[in-house]
Amino acid sequence: MFSPAAxxxxxxxxxxxxxxxxxxxxxxxxxxxxxxxxxxxGATDALHAEHVVEEHLRLLDQEPAPDRIGVDVSRIGLAHSAQTALRNTGRLAAAAALRGSEVVLLMEGSEDIDTVLAVHDALVNRYDNVGITLQAHLHRTVDDAMAVAGPGRTVRLVMGSSAEPAGTALSRGPALEDRYLDLAELLVDRGVRLSLATPDAEVLAGAQERGLLERVQDIEMLYGVRPELLRRHRAAGRPCRIHAAYGMNWWLPLLRRLADNPPMVLNALADIGRDREPVAHQAY
Known part of the structure; x- marks a missing residue:
């Protein structure tokens, strides 16, 4: 029933x-x-992890290969063991390096951060195409940003949409927007190749006021979220990236997009019961 929305x-x-x-x-x-x-x-067994790894390897074997893949470490072995996750992420990094592609580790919530950062730390000096996602709303991210930042490193900076206790994270609002911009400035000052991954027009306007839009690697938004805003930045000559999910398990991407931009709940509700394909792609 919800697939048209997805x-x-x-x-x-x-x-x-x-x-x-x-x-x-x-x-x-x-x-x-x-x-x-x-x-x-939701599957966490080793067989499922291998299936996901093999799909990524086939993806990288296509022509032209995507210049970046986003990898959820929890789906490629983390639930089995940290060592399995490290081994599988290394396989993807090696294959991606041969194609000139990046592997950026995705991050949602705070539960697995230390393990994902450990995987990143173990690989980033062996493979310069490995990057990491940081969540601005988490209080710990300032320290994490200083730890991972360095010339040529790749970081994808998101606001963060997971529900966290007040002692762990900021809620949406001016304080989070300021922290996001402060983190972006810290990262580019340290030579990071930064993706500003936000659909927030006010935050991007703040980034422009600080001169950050000329210093970041690109502006990134999730597919289907604020395409008209991303199109305007592209028309202004700024590098723009679309983070696009594919696959039959559409429920998680749908929830993620709605959490990233709550007003789009109305769009999703409007799509319920429709047989025709949504026309989000036409907005780009």
């Missing part, structure tokens, strides 16, 4: 569809990151 935010149901749509988006001047979301987002 298709507003999921680029394609399979790899072939992803590449077809990604080529179209790249022809319009966008960079496109790939994230695989299927078949069973």
């Amino acid at each position: 298709r507003r935010y999921v680029l394609a149901s399979d790899r072939a569809g992803f590449f077809e749509q990604a080529v179209r988006l790249r022809s319009r001047g966008y960079r496109v990151s790939a994230e695989f979301v299927g078949p069973d987002q």
Whole structure:
């Protein structure tokens, strides 16, 4: 019933569809990151982890390979063991390096941060194509940012949308917006190749006032979220990236997009029961 709503935010149901749509988006001047979301987002066994790794390897074997893949470490072995997650992430980093692609570790919530950072730390000196996602709303992120920052390192900075206790994270509002911009400034000052991953127009305006938009690697938004805003930045000549999910397990990407931009709940509700494909892609 909800699949029409999900298709507003999921680029394609399979790899072939992803590449077809990604080529179209790249022809319009966008960079496109790939994230695989299927078949069973909640599975944690070793067999499922291997399936996800193999899908990423096939993705990287396509022509043209995506310039960046987003990897959820919890889905490639972390639930089995940290060593399995490290080994599988290393396999992807090595394969991506051969294609000139980046592997950026995704991050949601605070539960697995230390383990994901440990995987990043273990690989980043061996593979310069490994990056990390940081969540601005978490109080610990200032320290984490200083730990991972360095010339040429890749960081994807998000606001953070997971529900966290007040002692762990800031809620949405001016304090979080200021922290996001402060973190962005800290990271680029240290030579980081930074993706500003936010659909917040006011935050991006603040970044422009601070001169950050000329210093970051790109402005990134999730597929289907504020395409008209990203289009305006692209038209202004700024590098713009679309983080695009593909796969049959659409529920998590839908929730993530709605959490990232709550007003889009109305769009999702409007899509319920529709048979036609959403036209989000036309907005780019």
